[in-house]
Amino acid sequence: QHPCDIVPGTFDSWMQGATSIDVVVVGGGASGLSAMKQFQGGKRKVNSVVLLEAQDYLGGRVKTVRTSIEATGKTVLTEDGAEWVHGGRTTDLYRLAKKLNGLAPDTKTWNIFFNRNNGAKASPLGYNIRRNLMKQCETKKIITPYFQKPDKGFGQCFIDRFDQTYKKLKAPAAEKEAWYFYNEQMVNKDQGTDTWLNISARDALNFRGADQWDQWKNGYDTLINYITKSIENSKLKLNSPVCRIHWDNESTDRVLVVTKDGTSYLAKHVLITVSIGYLKEHRELFTPELPTTYTKLLEDVHLGVADKIQLGWDKPWWGNKYLDLTMIWTEKNLPAEQEWLYGIMEFLSIHQYPEMIQAFITGKYAKLMEDLPEETVKSDIMQLLNSVMSKTLQKKGLSAVPEPIFFRRTTWGLHEWSYGSYNSYVSPVGADNGLKTRQPLAKSVKNSYNKQVLIWGGEALSTTRYGAVDGAMAVGKTMAIKIKNLLA
Numbered sequence: 143q144h145p146c147d148i149v150p151g152t153f154d155s156w157m158q159g160a161t162s163i164d165v166v167v168v169g170g171g172a173s174g175l176s177a178m179k180q181f182q183g184g185k186r187k188v189n190s191v192v193l194l195e196a197q198d199y200l201g202g203r204v205k206t207v208r209t210s211i212e213a214t215g216k217t218v219l220t221e222d223g224a225e226w227v228h229g230g231r232t233t234d235l236y237r238l239a240k241k242l243n244g245l246a247p248d249t250k251t252w253n254i255f256f257n258r259n260n261g262a263k264a265s266p267l268g269y270n271i272r273r274n275l276m277k278q279c280e281t282k283k284i285i286t287p288y289f290q291k292p293d294k295g296f297g298q299c300f301i302d303r304f305d306q307t308y309k310k311l312k313a314p315a316a317e318k319e320a321w322y323f324y325n326e327q328m329v330n331k332d333q334g335t336d337t338w339l340n341i342s343a344r345d346a347l348n349f350r351g352a353d354q355w356d357q358w359k360n361g362y363d364t365l366i367n368y369i370t371k372s373i374e375n376s377k378l379k380l381n382s383p384v385c386r387i388h389w390d391n392e393s394t395d396r397v398l399v400v401t402k403d404g405t406s407y408l409a410k411h412v413l414i415t416v417s418i419g420y421l422k423e424h425r426e427l428f429t430p431e432l433p434t435t436y437t438k439l440l441e442d443v444h445l446g447v448a449d450k451i452q453l454g455w456d457k458p459w460w461g462n463k464y465l466d467l468t469m470i471w472t473e474k475n476l477p478a479e480q481e482w483l484y485g486i487m488e489f490l491s492i493h494q495y496p497e498m499i500q501a502f503i504t505g506k507y508a509k510l511m512e513d514l515p516e517e518t519v520k521s522d523i524m525q526l527l528n529s530v531m532s533k534t535l536q537k538k539g540l541s542a543v544p545e546p547i548f549f550r551r552t553t554w555g556l557h558e559w560s561y562g563s564y565n566s567y568v569s570p571v572g573a574d575n576g577l578k579t580r581q582p583l584a585k586s587v588k589n590s591y592n593k594q595v596l597i598w599g600g601e602a603l604s605t606t607r608y609g610a611v612d613g614a615m616a617v618g619k620t621m622a623i624k625i626k627n628l629l630a
């Protein structure tokens with residue numbers, strides 16, 4: 143069941159009742175909103191435009207949550223989606239964040255732990271393997287052989303170099319397998335993938351600027367609110383899922399766009415910024431079906447799944463600083479129903495709160511977690527924390543981890559307007575099929591009148607910044623300029 147399954151009306155009634163318009167933007171995330179800002183600015187403004195957003199808020203995968211905590215009377219700010227201003231210091235996003243004085247100063251001091259899952263100390267030497275291998279596998283000379291046809295997958299580079307690098311680090315042999323697994327999971331965490339072998343080695347090399355950790359001090363929605371302010375309110379329609387797009391019609395060279403309640407528009411161009419996950423899941427959005435040249439491309443790119451599990455207390459029980467806990471799985475003896483926990487590799491304090499912590503979980507483990515009731519996830523994760531922090535609890539004279547006063551987990555894989563989280567990644571097969579950059583995905587679709595009617599937007603189209611907010615913004619801006627040129 144999906145909200146778009148049933149739409150009142152018929153093709154004829156939608157045609158008759160349609161509002162003529164130059165542009166419809168589908169989706170009000172960072173990409174769609176940046177396009178709208180571009181339409182509203184500059185010398186050649188586009189006024190005949192509307193943005194249709196399925197949900198009741200703008201921002202999409204930028205989703206700041208404010209929760210009032212009864213026990214403390216405080217409101218805490220967490221991010222369900224984007225959290226860091228990645229992308230380097232020369233992007234529009236970074237410049238804007240500076241201009242708005244929106245960045246949180248990075249003055250955190252950390253209580254650092256390296257623990258085995260049973261609570262014993264792990265050797266920090268093994269930890270260095272990740273940075274070491276990342277450095278190697280992101281070096282052009284080293285990774286290039288991995289994407290000579292056939293593309294062997296980004297993970298293969300790590301697999302080939304693990305043994306030798308681990309030996310050089312002189313890390314304990316007893317932890318070797320656990321650090322290997324950690325390393326694999328951390329690559330999967332960055333990409334949102336099930337397996338590091340399904341990421342094209344070439345595509346991974348295209349990516350730029352993930353090594354930056356600035357945050358928004360008052361929430362990522364500072365960005366969304368700022369962009370939205372520059373857009374006329376009446377042009378932004380919330381709770382308006384686009385359910386049908388008739389893009390090649392006999393009677394008109396325009397596109398018929400229909401929302402869930404049967405409201406319709408006849409547009410010269412439609413800018414589609416929904417996630418790749420949504421596009422793959424809902425091909426029936428388009429009538430006629432999209433050209434096979436485009437659907438074939440969709441087969442070769444996937445949206446990763448990454449979720450967050452967040453817990454909070456009134457004060458940090460592990461010490462008085464921010465928590466930085468790296469854990470490795472030296473004992474893998476969980477019952478089948480708890481195997482999702484193997485996806486947890488670290489707990490870190492979040493945002494401005496030392497007493498609030500977060501774990502990422504990705505790929506197949508995230509999907510297992512999403513299928514479980516929230517209460518089960520909470521009790522499983524508490525069991526894990528009790529085990530991995532058992533020595534610290536003893537030292538602090540605590541019999542168990544105190545009951546959290548805040549708990550939240552995301553379910554981006556099941557999300558009916560996203561079907562995933564971040565990093566729309568190209569598979570090795572996709573790279574071999576010709577997706578060497580994201581350019582083919584950005585090729586607009588023409589109708590029988592030879593008009594470029596479907597224009598693609600969203601993070602997935604950025605070759606160097608896919609999966610990130612600044613990439614989504616840049617694509618939105620570029621596509622709006624393209625549409626302005628088409629309208630001129």
Ligand SMILES: Cc1cc2nc3c(=O)[nH]c(=O)nc-3n(C[C@H](O)[C@H](O)[C@H](O)COP(=O)(O)OP(=O)(O)OC[C@H]3O[C@@H](n4cnc5c(N)ncnc54)[C@H](O)[C@@H]3O)c2cc1C
Nearest residue numbers: 169171172173196202203224225226384563600601609611
């Ligand atoms: C857990 C998580 C952590 C992340 N961390 C970071 C980070 O630290 N830094 C970073 O830069 N990026 C991060 N990202 C990625 C970043 O959030 C996204 O790349 C970016 O926000 C995508 O923007 P977008 O506009 O392309 O897509 P979206 O934000 O997905 O916007 C698409 C919009 O389309 C709407 N929509 C879908 N279907 C329809 C329909 N049929 N009709 C109308 N509307 C529809 C959706 O509701 C949505 O609002 C993270 C994402 C997640 C989920």
